[in-house]
Amino acid sequence: MALAQAYALHFPDTPLRADVAQEQVWQKLEALAHHLSANPPARGLLQRLFAKPPAKIRGLYIHGDVGRGKTMLMDLFFDEVINWPKRRMHFHAFMQQVHGLRNAIKAHDVIARIADQLAHQAKLWCLDEMQIVDIADAMIVGRLYEALQSRGVILVTTSNLPPERLYHNGLNRGLFLPFIEKLQQTLDVVALDSRQDYRLGRVKAHDTFIHPLGPQATRQFEDLWNGLTDHDAGQPLDLAILGRTLTVPRAAHGCARFTFHQLCVNPLGPADYLALAHNFKTIFISGIPVLKVSQRNEAKRFILMIDNFYDARTRIVATAQTAAEGLAPKSQHGFEFKRTISRLKEMQSASWWGKTLAET
Numbered sequence: 001m002a003l004a005q006a007y008a009l010h011f012p013d014t015p016l017r018a019d020v021a022q023e024q025v026w027q028k029l030e031a032l033a034h035h036l037s038a039n040p041p042a043r044g045l046l047q048r049l050f051a052k053p054p055a056k057i058r059g060l061y062i063h064g065d066v067g068r069g070k071t072m073l074m075d076l077f078f079d080e081v082i083n084w085p086k087r088r089m090h091f092h093a094f095m096q097q098v099h100g101l102r103n104a105i106k107a108h109d110v111i112a113r114i115a116d117q118l119a120h121q122a123k124l125w126c127l128d129e130m131q132i133v134d135i136a137d138a139m140i141v142g143r144l145y146e147a148l149q150s151r152g153v154i155l156v157t158t159s160n161l162p163p164e165r166l167y168h169n170g171l172n173r174g175l176f177l178p179f180i181e182k183l184q185q186t187l188d189v190v191a192l193d194s195r196q197d198y199r200l201g202r203v204k205a206h207d208t209f210i211h212p213l214g215p216q217a218t219r220q221f222e223d224l225w226n227g228l229t230d231h232d233a234g235q236p237l238d239l240a241i242l243g244r245t246l247t248v249p250r251a252a253h254g255c256a257r258f259t260f261h262q263l264c265v266n267p268l269g270p271a272d273y274l275a276l277a278h279n280f281k282t283i284f285i286s287g288i289p290v291l292k293v294s295q296r297n298e299a300k301r302f303i304l305m306i307d308n309f310y311d312a313r314t315r316i317v318a319t320a321q322t323a324a325e326g327l328a329p330k331s332q333h334g335f336e337f338k339r340t341i342s343r344l345k346e347m348q349s350a351s352w353w354g355k356t357l358a359e360t
């Protein structure tokens with residue numbers, strides 16, 4: 001089925017914008033859907049014994065920046081596959097299930113038993129948003145993937161990162177490398193290089209620094225979160241930073257959400273801001289107050305944070321008591337704060353948000 005046709009069945013009310021990069025990835029997904037649907041897995045023991053060995057089917061690893069349509073394409077693919085026991089899950093939920101099984105199963109070959117159960121549930125697993133930040137996940141996925149493969153399970157997955165950047169800088173990363181190699185050997189790794197983030201059409205850059213505080217600001221903040229995450233409430237995420245953990249209270253689709261208090265009153269440092277900038281495209285910060293003279297440390301952290309986000313071209317959505325100019329009226333960091341104000345202004349421009357003028 002053509003992409004436009006599959007899309008129209010799924011989203012009858014919103015038009016699909018033509019996108020060459022999506023078409024290319026769709027062709028691969030479509031071919032896989034055909035192949036799977038025409039070659040259902042052998043079911044009973046006899047069938048398995050006498051079936052000719054199945055041709056090696058390669059799953060797909062689709063990576064690309066946020067909002068490019070990875071999930072959309074995977075979901076359309078998922079709907080197209082027939083005759084294959086299939087499941088579609090968020091990667092995080094999948095790993096929670098895996099850890100749950102690991103705690104419940106008392107056997108020495110626990111990975112094999114988990115794989116038995118998962119293969120029994122489905123022979124095609126579509127896992128959205130593969131992301132490995134947790135050492136507990138990192139140390140189990142390699143063996144699990146191998147065990148699933150030997151049971152004929154096909155994986156189709158999306159991620160913001162190519163395989164080689166998964167678990168980047170993670171603890172004991174050496175033990176994780178075989179998994180990366182396995183993914184590269186067994187899956188078709190494809191980059192979805194669409195030129196635009198389709199969610200950005202919902203954002204007006206000049207409305208991203210919202211003030212004054214109040215119900216109206218909160219609503220606007222919430223609307224932007226929903227627009228940029230497709231109404232995903234997000235999940236807590238632990239980032240390992242220099243042997244510590246920084247907990248992101250809510251993370252979804254390249255967006256992370258904090259209060260000003262969590263980012264600038266709590267004693268965070270440069271490594272924290274840098275890690276946030278590297279892991280997220282957009283940071284949501286609620287409740288930035290007018291800083292009092294006594295809040296020297298908060299002001300320092302705020303300056304440092306904006307500098308880090310600016311250097312990494314991170315986007316910010318914020319609610320604040322006043323416009324950027326009014327945030328530190330009596331600051332001792334006058335000169336530095338001027339730079340912060342100017343950067344905050346630039347961060348509210350359409351070009352900062354990667355939009356062409358035609359889109360604003």
Ligand SMILES: Nc1ncnc2c1ncn2[C@@H]1O[C@H](COP(=O)(O)OP(=O)(O)OP(=O)(O)O)[C@@H](O)[C@H]1O
Pocket residue numbers: 015016017018019022064065066067068069070071072073129158159160198199230252253254
């Ligand atoms: N070609 C298109 N035309 C119109 N809307 C599109 C198109 N491609 C994607 N979208 C819409 O853009 C939004 C983002 O797409 P999707 O969720 O698939 O992105 P993603 O690549 O999975 O992003 P993330 O990495 O954040 O999960 C969705 O609401 C989707 O329906």
Ligand SMILES: [Mg+2]
Pocket residue numbers: 070071072128129158
């Ligand atoms: Mg997605």
